[in-house]
Ligand code: 5GP
């Protein structure tokens with residue numbers, strides 16, 4: 001037998017136990033609401049690679065492709081919502097989890113001062129319309145932001 005056994009014996013991402021897939025409830029990813037044209041839905045679905053630093057059933061944290069600070073991580077819900085207000089209205093628990101995950105990322109990175117940013121709307125700098133919080137840290141931050 002190959003190390004780790006055949007694929008069907010291995011736990012899938014997000015499931016807590018191995019065993020027979022046919023006896024498990026449907027995998028969490030099957031319940032996720034997705035937008036086929038959305039970059040971050042594709043990253044959350046594993047179609048586009050990213051440097052993932054944390055993940056769980058509801059959220060994913062990965063490094064920004066164009067970092068603006070020594071630590072620049074984006075935390076997103078797996079479900080598609082266009083901005084933070086939409087997420088707050090639809091899934092307040094997930095929004096709280098996004099913020100908890102952001103704090104966990106900062107702790108993992110060894111930074112005790114960090115900035116969380118939810119750009120909302122084009123004029124505020126939002127370019128990807130799948131809600132994400134920027135976790136920025138590792139250098140001094142100025143205020144007001146540009
Ligand atoms: P926004 O401008 O919407 O607040 O933030 C979007 C962020 O996504 C930007 O900081 C941008 O650098 C980042 N980004 C855009 N495309 C990709 C990508 O393909 N992979 C990763 N990891 N980050 C991306």
Ligand code: ZN
Nearest residue numbers: 038041080130
């Ligand atoms: Zn999306």
